[in-house]
Amino acid sequence: MSTVYISNEEWERQRGFINTIRALLKPEAQFYVYTYGCQLNDNDTEKLKAILLEIGYSEAGEPNDADLILMNTCSVRGNADQRFFGNLGIVKTIKEKNPELIVGVCGCMMKVDEHVERIRRSYHFVDIIFGTSDIHRLPELLYRRLSGVRRVYDVTDDDVIAEGVPIARERRYRALCTIMYGCNNFCSYCIVPYTRGRERSRAKDQVLQEINELVAEGFSEVMLLGQNVNAYGKDLPAENGVGYGFADLLEDVAATGLPRIRFMTSHPKDITAELLDVMAANDNIEMHLHLPLQSGSDRILKEMNRHYTAAHYLEIIEAARRRMPHISFSTDIIVGFPGETEDDFQATLDVVEKVGFDSAYTFQYSPRIGTPAALDENKVPQEIVTERFDRLLALQNQNSLKVNERRVGTAPEVLIEGLADHYEGQLTGRSSDNCLINFTVQDDIFEKLGIEWGDYSALGATLEGAFCRVEITSARMFSVNGKMVELISSPSSLVS
Ligand code: SF4
Known part of the structure; x- marks a missing residue:
C-alpha cells in the first residue's frame, strides 16, 4: 500500500467541520484524553487535543467533568490493553451518570479487529472508533456523531501522512516531532507493523520547517520520533541520485541551532557509521543512544526476526564509544520469548554485563494477537519467566548504580x-x-x-x-x- 498524503484541501474540508461543530457546541464544553503507550502516541494525543481546542473545547482536569472522552490506545504490550479495558469500565460509569457524554476510542488497538469487535459487542456506549491514520479526520467523525449517527466506527487502512494538523505541545520547553510513521520490520512478537502500517517518512522540508518553528518559539529540546528512526528516508525519492537518510536529517536538524536533540527508537540493524559520526560531531545531539537489544541470544534474535547478532550489537556499542567515550546507552529487553532456554537467557545477561547500560526497559513476553510469535506454543513457564526477570532486574539495577557512581564529581x-x-x-x-x-x-x-x-x-x-x-x-x-x-x-x- 502506498503512502497517502493528506492534501491541503482535505484539511480545509476538516476545518469546515471544525467551524460547524463550534457553532453546535454547548458553552464551556470540555474534553479529556486518556493516552497509553509510547511517545508517538503522546504526539498523536497532542494533535487530537489541538483539534479539540480549535473546535472550542477546553481540557478537563478529570474525566468526570468531560463532555467528550477520547482514549488513545496502545497494543504493544498486554498491560496497556488491560489498563485500557479497566479504564473503559470507569468511563462506562461516567457515561451512566452523564448520557450526553461522547466516548471515542482510537490508537493502535483499534487497528486490531478482535478489539474493535469486543467493543462492538460488549461496550455499546462507545460512540466513535477511529484508527492511527484517522487523527486528522476527528472533526468529521465528531460531526457525524453530533448530527445523530449513533455509532461512528470508521477505521481506515490507508498509510497516510497528514501535514498541517495543529499540535498542542504538552510541555513548553520539550517538543515531540514525529519524523516517520509505521514499520517494515515485522519483528515476530510485535504488532506495530499491523497497527501503524508501512514505513513512511515525512518530507525533510516539512520536518525542518517544524524544527525551525520550534527554535523560533524558544523550545530547548526536541525528541525526533519514529518506530525505527534509522530507516528515515529509505522511502523518499533520491535527489539527483543521492539519498537522504536519518544521519543527513539529524545533521540538518543540528544545524538549526536547536539546543538539544534527542531521538528514538533506533534499530541495531540500521545504525550506520555516518549516524555515529554526526552524533559525535554535534554538541547539541544527545550523548545517549537508546538501542533495543531484546535478547542476547543469536538463536532467539533470529526467532524474533531482528536481523542482527549479539556480536554485531556489541560492535555498534564499541563503535559509538570509540567516537564518544562518555556516551550512555539504554535498551529494551524481552524475557521469556517462546523457546528461550537458560543458555539463551545467560547470553542476554552477558550482553547486559558487557555493555553496562544506564537503564533498561525490561518486559516479560506477552503474546500479541496476530503476530507470528503468538502462535508459538513453546511457551516458557511463568515461574521461570518471573525468576529470570528478577535476575535481569537485579543485574541491571547494580549496573545502573555503578554507572551513576562514576558520574559523581563531574559537572554536566x-x-x-x-x-x-x-x-x-x-x-x-x-x-x-x-x-x-x-x-x-x-x-x-x-x-x-x-x-x-x-x-x-x-x-x-x-x-x-x-x-x-x-x-x-x-x-x-x-x-x-x-x-x-x-x-x-x-x-x-x-x-x-
Ligand atoms: S522494529 Fe520491530 S519492535 Fe520495533 S516497531 Fe518495528 S516491528 Fe515492532
Missing part, C-alpha cells in the same frame, strides 16, 4: 525540567547523556530572578527549559543528586 550541563518530584527544595533535569539529576540551587538565585526566597515552585516553573551546570555529589540507582554551580542560559520566559 543540565536541561532544567522543573521542581523535583520527591526531593523538597530541589529542581530536576537531565544531562545530555540522559541522566536524571536532582539538585539544589545557589541561595542568591531567587533574588537574581526576582522570586521570593524559598518559593521553589515558582523557581521550577521559571527555570523550566533553561540550562545550568550541576556538580554531581552522590549517586542513587535511578538518579543522581547534585548542586547547581552555574545558570548557563536564561529561561526563555525572562528573555526580552
Whole structure:
C-alpha cells in the first residue's frame, strides 16, 4: 500500500467541520484524553487535543467533568490493553451518570479487529472508533456523531501522512516531532507493523520547517520520533541520485541551532557509521543512544526476526564509544520469548554485563494477537519467566548504580525540567547523556530572578527549559543528586 498524503484541501474540508461543530457546541464544553503507550502516541494525543481546542473545547482536569472522552490506545504490550479495558469500565460509569457524554476510542488497538469487535459487542456506549491514520479526520467523525449517527466506527487502512494538523505541545520547553510513521520490520512478537502500517517518512522540508518553528518559539529540546528512526528516508525519492537518510536529517536538524536533540527508537540493524559520526560531531545531539537489544541470544534474535547478532550489537556499542567515550546507552529487553532456554537467557545477561547500560526497559513476553510469535506454543513457564526477570532486574539495577557512581564529581550541563518530584527544595533535569539529576540551587538565585526566597515552585516553573551546570555529589540507582554551580542560559520566559 502506498503512502497517502493528506492534501491541503482535505484539511480545509476538516476545518469546515471544525467551524460547524463550534457553532453546535454547548458553552464551556470540555474534553479529556486518556493516552497509553509510547511517545508517538503522546504526539498523536497532542494533535487530537489541538483539534479539540480549535473546535472550542477546553481540557478537563478529570474525566468526570468531560463532555467528550477520547482514549488513545496502545497494543504493544498486554498491560496497556488491560489498563485500557479497566479504564473503559470507569468511563462506562461516567457515561451512566452523564448520557450526553461522547466516548471515542482510537490508537493502535483499534487497528486490531478482535478489539474493535469486543467493543462492538460488549461496550455499546462507545460512540466513535477511529484508527492511527484517522487523527486528522476527528472533526468529521465528531460531526457525524453530533448530527445523530449513533455509532461512528470508521477505521481506515490507508498509510497516510497528514501535514498541517495543529499540535498542542504538552510541555513548553520539550517538543515531540514525529519524523516517520509505521514499520517494515515485522519483528515476530510485535504488532506495530499491523497497527501503524508501512514505513513512511515525512518530507525533510516539512520536518525542518517544524524544527525551525520550534527554535523560533524558544523550545530547548526536541525528541525526533519514529518506530525505527534509522530507516528515515529509505522511502523518499533520491535527489539527483543521492539519498537522504536519518544521519543527513539529524545533521540538518543540528544545524538549526536547536539546543538539544534527542531521538528514538533506533534499530541495531540500521545504525550506520555516518549516524555515529554526526552524533559525535554535534554538541547539541544527545550523548545517549537508546538501542533495543531484546535478547542476547543469536538463536532467539533470529526467532524474533531482528536481523542482527549479539556480536554485531556489541560492535555498534564499541563503535559509538570509540567516537564518544562518555556516551550512555539504554535498551529494551524481552524475557521469556517462546523457546528461550537458560543458555539463551545467560547470553542476554552477558550482553547486559558487557555493555553496562544506564537503564533498561525490561518486559516479560506477552503474546500479541496476530503476530507470528503468538502462535508459538513453546511457551516458557511463568515461574521461570518471573525468576529470570528478577535476575535481569537485579543485574541491571547494580549496573545502573555503578554507572551513576562514576558520574559523581563531574559537572554536566543540565536541561532544567522543573521542581523535583520527591526531593523538597530541589529542581530536576537531565544531562545530555540522559541522566536524571536532582539538585539544589545557589541561595542568591531567587533574588537574581526576582522570586521570593524559598518559593521553589515558582523557581521550577521559571527555570523550566533553561540550562545550568550541576556538580554531581552522590549517586542513587535511578538518579543522581547534585548542586547547581552555574545558570548557563536564561529561561526563555525572562528573555526580552
Ligand atoms: S522494529 Fe520491530 S519492535 Fe520495533 S516497531 Fe518495528 S516491528 Fe515492532
